Amino acid sequence: MVSLTINGQKVEVEPEATILQAAEKLGVFIPTFCYSPQLTLVGACRMCVVEVEGMRALVASCCTPVRDGMVVHTDTERVHTARKINLNLLLANHPLDCLTCEKNGNCRLQDYCYLYGVSESDFKGDRKDYALEDTNPFFIRDMNKCILCGLCVRTCHEINGAGAIEIMNRGFDSKVSAAFYDPLENSPCVFCGMCVDACPVGALTPKQSIGKGRSYELETVKTVCPYCGTGCGLELYVKNNEVVRVKGDPSNPVSRGQVCVKGHFGTDFLKSPERLTTPLIRKNGELVESSWDEALDLVAEKLKGVKGTELAGFSSARATNEENYLFQKLLRSLGTNNIDHCARL
Amino acid sequence: MTNSIGEIEDAGALLVIGSNTTETHPVIGYRMKMAKRKGAALIVVDPRRVDLAEHADLFLQLRPGTNEALLNGLIHVIIEEGLADEEFVRERTEGFAEMAAAVKKYTPGYVEEITGVAADDIRRAARLYAKAESAAIFYTMGITQHSSGTNNVLAVANLAMVSGNVGKRSAGVNPLRGQNNVQGACDMGALPNVVTGYQRVDHRDTQSKFKKDWGVKLPVAPGLTATEIIDGILDGGIKVLYVMGENPALSDANLNHVLEALAKVEFLVVQDIFLTETAAQADVVLPAAAFAEKHGTFTNTERRVQLVRQAVNPPGEARADWVILQELASRLGLGWSYGGPEEVFQEIARLTPSYAGISYKRLEEEGGLQWPCPDAEHPGTPYLHANQFAGGKGHFTPVEYQPPAEEPDAEYPLLLTTGRNLFHYHTGTMTRRSSAIGPFKPEEMAQISKEDAEKLGIEEGDLVKISSRRGEVKVKVQVTEIVPPGVVFMTFHFHEAAVNLLTNSKVDPVAKIPEYKVCAVKLEKAVP
Ligand code: SF4
Numbered sequence: 001m002v003s004l005t006i007n008g009q010k011v012e013v014e015p016e017a018t019i020l021q022a023a024e025k026l027g028v029f030i031p032t033f034c035y036s037p038q039l040t041l042v043g044a045c046r047m048c049v050v051e052v053e054g055m056r057a058l059v060a061s062c063c064t065p066v067r068d069g070m071v072v073h074t075d076t077e078r079v080h081t082a083r084k085i086n087l088n089l090l091l092a093n094h095p096l097d098c099l100t101c102e103k104n105g106n107c108r109l110q111d112y113c114y115l116y117g118v119s120e121s122d123f124k125g126d127r128k129d130y131a132l133e134d135t136n137p138f139f140i141r142d143m144n145k146c147i148l149c150g151l152c153v154r155t156c157h158e159i160n161g162a163g164a165i166e167i168m169n170r171g172f173d174s175k176v177s178a179a180f181y182d183p184l185e186n187s188p189c190v191f192c193g194m195c196v197d198a199c200p201v202g203a204l205t206p207k208q209s210i211g212k213g214r215s216y217e218l219e220t221v222k223t224v225c226p227y228c229g230t231g232c233g234l235e236l237y238v239k240n241n242e243v244v245r246v247k248g249d250p251s252n253p254v255s256r257g258q259v260c261v262k263g264h265f266g267t268d269f270l271k272s273p274e275r276l277t278t279p280l281i282r283k284n285g286e287l288v289e290s291s292w293d294e295a296l297d298l299v300a301e302k303l304k305g306v307k308g309t310e311l312a313g314f315s316s317a318r319a320t321n322e323e324n325y326l327f328q329k330l331l332r333s334l335g336t337n338n339i340d341h342c343a344r345l
Numbered sequence: 346m347t348n349s350i351g352e353i354e355d356a357g358a359l360l361v362i363g364s365n366t367t368e369t370h371p372v373i374g375y376r377m378k379m380a381k382r383k384g385a386a387l388i389v390v391d392p393r394r395v396d397l398a399e400h401a402d403l404f405l406q407l408r409p410g411t412n413e414a415l416l417n418g419l420i421h422v423i424i425e426e427g428l429a430d431e432e433f434v435r436e437r438t439e440g441f442a443e444m445a446a447a448v449k450k451y452t453p454g455y456v457e458e459i460t461g462v463a464a465d466d467i468r469r470a471a472r473l474y475a476k477a478e479s480a481a482i483f484y485t486m487g488i489t490q491h492s493s494g495t496n497n498v499l500a501v502a503n504l505a506m507v508s509g510n511v512g513k514r515s516a517g518v519n520p521l522r523g524q525n526n527v528q529g530a531c532d533m534g535a536l537p538n539v540v541t542g543y544q545r546v547d548h549r550d551t552q553s554k555f556k557k558d559w560g561v562k563l564p565v566a567p568g569l570t571a572t573e574i575i576d577g578i579l580d581g582g583i584k585v586l587y588v589m590g591e592n593p594a595l596s597d598a599n600l601n602h603v604l605e606a607l608a609k610v611e612f613l614v615v616q617d618i619f620l621t622e623t624a625a626q627a628d629v630v631l632p633a634a635a636f637a638e639k640h641g642t643f644t645n646t647e648r649r650v651q652l653v654r655q656a657v658n659p660p661g662e663a664r665a666d667w668v669i670l671q672e673l674a675s676r677l678g679l680g681w682s683y684g685g686p687e688e689v690f691q692e693i694a695r696l697t698p699s700y701a702g703i704s705y706k707r708l709e710e711e712g713g714l715q716w717p718c719p720d721a722e723h724p725g726t727p728y729l730h731a732n733q734f735a736g737g738k739g740h741f742t743p744v745e746y747q748p749p750a751e752e753p754d755a756e757y758p759l760l761l762t763t764g765r766n767l768f769h770y771h772t773g774t775m776t777r778r779s780s781a782i783g784p785f786k787p788e789e790m791a792q793i794s795k796e797d798a799e800k801l802g803i804e805e806g807d808l809v810k811i812s813s814r815r816g817e818v819k820v821k822v823q824v825t826e827i828v829p830p831g832v833v834f835m836t837f838h839f840h841e842a843a844v845n846l847l848t849n850s851k852v853d854p855v856a857k858i859p860e861y862k863v864c865a866v867k868l869e870k871a872v873p
């Protein structure tokens with residue numbers, strides 16, 4: 001173990017840890033844009049700079065390894081000034097339409113500007129003028145808002161493996177895009193939307209959530225994806241009894257925040273107008289609405305009316321364990337083992 | 346799965362056979378690609394050039410329905426080249442000699458004749474797999490949905506045991522379960538021969554334990570499987586069918602047969618969230634709550650039990666399945682009084698040794714637990730068979746190659762195989778009603794090769810009629826290099842082009858799984 005001091009507090013960490021990790025262990029906050037513990041380090045955004053005693057320049061804490069006896073300051077005047085200049089530069093060509101931006105309230109650029117009191121840019125930069133990319137049904141790409149942190153690109157290459165997007169060009173003309181500036185539909189993109197979850201600003205917006213609520217109005221419920229047997233953790237964001245957004249759950253031990261298109265964008269069947277909302281009974285050849293009592297009485301009568309061996313049931317690989325358990329308990333209690341589900345199918 | 350999903354990225358070699366993982370289990374697919382980037386050898390075996398094949402060190406494109414021959418060929422090479430794990434075979438297994446004798450004739454040359462895979466590639470695959478520090482096999486329906494599915498699974502086990510690749514981190518045999526809770530449905534005894542935790546219903550101990558707890562006597566004789574239930578209806582033996590959240594009218598092989606049964610059964614109850622093709626045939630339809638509208642647990646493919654939490658209320662008068670079942674039980678005088686899913690789970694844990702140590706409280710605190718978890722202190726089991734197999738020794742079973750039940754002939758010259766795609770799921774009940782996915786992939790496109798397209802004078806987007814001995818469908822075609830000449834691929838997501846009108850309901854004699862993966866068809870241009 002290596003021992004160092006951050007803002008006057010002592011901390012011990014593994015020798016291969018970075019200053020950022022040591023600070024995290026102490027609960028000391030350091031802002032970042034381009035850092036993610038699951039991705040390769042690039043040290044590009046310079047938001048995480050800190051002062052280390054005995055070193056002349058500020059260092060990027062995300063990719064500077066700790067040394068024994070190191071003395072670190074994360075909140076000095078110098079550090080703040082550097083971060084402010086950074087934000088200032090980013091704001092120089094960032095649209096300030098926070099009023100209608102879906103990311104408002106959950107945007108790291110907004111949060112850090114608030115924290116360091118940066119309200120507008122002192123630099124007069126050229127504005128970017130990219131057309132909105134909204135041809136796919138899953139999410140909108142507004143590259144005018146992109147701060148080029150590269151999280152989406154690394155997520156696509158290192159987590160998904162699709163490798164659909166790159167940072168094209170250099171300098172002011174840098175832009176995240178699929179090859180040949182093609183729309184994502186014509187690229188290897190599989191619309192997992194993990195880039196959307198990774199983006200710290202409002203450059204990538206899921207279409208299903210637009211206008212459905214501010215992040216701070218939403219309640220989060222952690223649950224499990226209803227599709228395949230991988231069992232990825234999902235975070236459902238709820239407002240007024242409606243799921244308005246879905247993200248991968250980073251705390252889930254199976255999926256660690258990863259998802260595919262079905263889990264991410266495929267659960268709004270919940271609010272389909274075709275959902276069944278009342279029991280139906282066949283009368284004169286037609287299915288007609290009925291009360292629960294009438295339907296359940298009829299089913300109970302029919303279940304009672306046959307010998308156990310004349311009864312069979314298909315249980316569900318979609319339903320919960322508890323429901324499958326009760327289904328087989330019910331049928332077995334009625335004297336039949338004729339129970340199966342589509343495991344074989 | 347004998348391993349955990351989290352172990353995939355550290356494997357030395359991955360053998361993926363009959364699984365289009367990046368489309369059917371995408372997040373597991375990400376992990377396989379991660380493993381490959383970290384240096385694992387990736388071997389993909391499939392009749393189609395699936396997406397994962399593009400990332401593979403070695404892609405073996407075998408003829409559909411020839412898995413056992415290929416697996417036997419790999420074992421043959423491993424034994425012949427001295428790559429077998431002799432210590433593992435000696436200490437942990439039995440029946441090696443018989444199995445070794447059976448694979449003797451499966452030389453790479455002979456296997457090439459059957460499978461169409463070059464003998465050299467078979468040798469290379471065997472070496473990559475057997476020489477890795479830890480090697481894991483993954484398969485899905487491409488292995489099981491055959492009339493010889495049970496043999497395929499046994500051959501996979503033989504391969505893993507001969508190379509000592511079981512019972513270790515990142516090494517094992519991993520069937521990837523299709524639906525979110527298919528593992529749980531099996532664990533819960535939604536099967537004709539076992540109650541929870543695979544306790545045989547006809548065993549005396551099971552009988553007395555459940556009788557004491559439930560207060561009713563369990564029927565002793567094992568019941569009918571899904572395919573037998575359909576036949577039972579047609580024979581007149583089964584009069585009432587209760588379907589909870591399944592859609593056999595689209596998912597079952599030889600659909601016409603199933604539709605006939607659903608029409609014939611005296612009373613059909615269907616409990617579901619949509620008016621599915623099956624529900625439309627019902628006498629009573631009960632509206633159910635969907636996953637985000639109730640509490641409970643799912644068990645994933647790595648045996649991990651996880652909490653499912655309610656986020657919103659069910660629409661209208663729809664109710665959770667467990668509520669409906671309890672209502673029925675009380676009308677039938679069974680006197681259930683569960684206060685909620687947690688109480689049901691406590692009963693499951695009480696009656697099921699592999700779930701005994703699991704509770705909602707632990708799931709909440711520990712983020713899921715993998716069975717077997719026999720007591721409250723047990724941390725769960727990330728990989729199975731660590732020190733010994735469930736039954737003591739691992740048993741080798743000799744397996745012979747058996748051709749598919751139906752092969753292409755002069756009248757039906759093409760081979761049809763079925764599966765899923767990335768965007769849709771199963772019978773499409775949920776994904777087709779998603780506002781984004783539905784319109785993005787609105788229709789089925791049957792895949793055929795360039796060669797066959799040219800021969801038949803068909804172009805991309807043309808409407809064709811595909812027929813088998815059992816039925817016909819009209820569908821548009823996609824001309825692609827994914828399928829080899831002679832093979833047609835369709836998914837079963839779309840009722841407008843219900844591929845199961847064509848498939849063969851010939852089942853594996855043991856597992857009773859129909860042969861979805863191979864049947865003979867012909868294809869001709871259709872008038873719209
Ligand atoms: S949606 Fe997924 S595949 Fe597509 S660009 Fe984003 S991360 Fe890559």
Ligand code: SF4
Nearest residue numbers: 146147149150152199
């Ligand atoms: S789109 Fe978002 S995640 Fe991607 S580089 Fe731009 S700001 Fe970063």
Ligand code: SF4
Nearest residue numbers: 225227228232260263
């Ligand atoms: S998010 Fe995708 S991979 Fe994960 S469980 Fe759902 S369907 Fe499967």
